Amino acid sequence: MLQDLLDLARADSGHLHFRLNPIMLNTLVAEVAAMSQKVSNRLIHVLATEEDVVTCADQDRLQQVLINLVDNAIKYSASKQPINLILEKDDQCALIHVRDRGIGIPLPHQQRIFERFYRVDESMTRSRDGTGLGLAIAKSLVEGMNGRITLRSKPGEGSIFTITLPLWHP
Ligand SMILES: Nc1ncnc2c1ncn2[C@@H]1O[C@H](COP(=O)(O)OP(=O)(O)OP(=O)(O)O)[C@@H](O)[C@H]1O
Numbered sequence: 001m002l003q004d005l006l007d008l009a010r011a012d013s014g015h016l017h018f019r020l021n022p023i024m025l026n027t028l029v030a031e032v033a034a035m036s037q038k039v040s041n042r043l044i045h046v047l048a049t050e051e052d053v054v055t056c057a058d059q060d061r062l063q064q065v066l067i068n069l070v071d072n073a074i075k076y077s078a079s080k081q082p083i084n085l086i087l088e089k090d091d092q093c094a095l096i097h098v099r100d101r102g103i104g105i106p107l108p109h110q111q112r113i114f115e116r117f118y119r120v121d122e123s124m125t126r127s128r129d130g131t132g133l134g135l136a137i138a139k140s141l142v143e144g145m146n147g148r149i150t151l152r153s154k155p156g157e158g159s160i161f162t163i164t165l166p167l168w169h170p
């Protein structure tokens with residue numbers, strides 16, 4: 001948690017260092033899925049375009065963001081529900097979606113969950129450990145790499161968190 005707070009404080013003051021390099025997302029997404037599946041014992045399916053999707057990002061930081069999102073997806077869904085990691089691209093952007101079929105997030109909370117220490121105050125959430133820093137960090141890391149993080153969710157149906165990053169052009 002201290003490390004998390006330090007990251008946030010650094011990101012705020014613009015001192016968080018990013019090593020931006022071309023990253024092959026097809027590989028990164030597959031690695032995060034395999035690793036998370038092994039550690040969590042949850043099925044994590046990858047649905048990726050056949051095309052290579054290359055962005056410019058900091059590999060470790062991006063991995064940290066994806067692990068955070070997968071951790072949430074696992075934590076806020078039932079143990080039999082698989083998680084999906086979906087990779088696609090459009091003309092300008094790479095898109096990574098982390099989808100769960102879990103408890104979902106009511107609309108009034110959807111903007112606020114990216115705030116530090118904010119957690120949805122419902123028994124389903126409160127019964128899970130956490131400090132409410134994961135998404136605040138994910139957002140500042142993604143934005144520090146010139147990307148965006150967005151959310152679509154419906155209570156009882158699940159959530160999709162989407163990371164949008166610029167495509168790398170040689
Ligand atoms: N996939 C999800 N499904 C349902 N609710 C979610 C999901 N991801 C996040 N949330 C809600 O948003 C809140 C904030 O998430 P965040 O990851 O920042 O904190 P946390 O998971 O509670 O703690 P931690 O600091 O360990 O990540 C959560 O407490 C939960 O209420």
Ligand SMILES: [Mg+2]
Nearest residue numbers: 072130134135
């Ligand atoms: Mg979390």
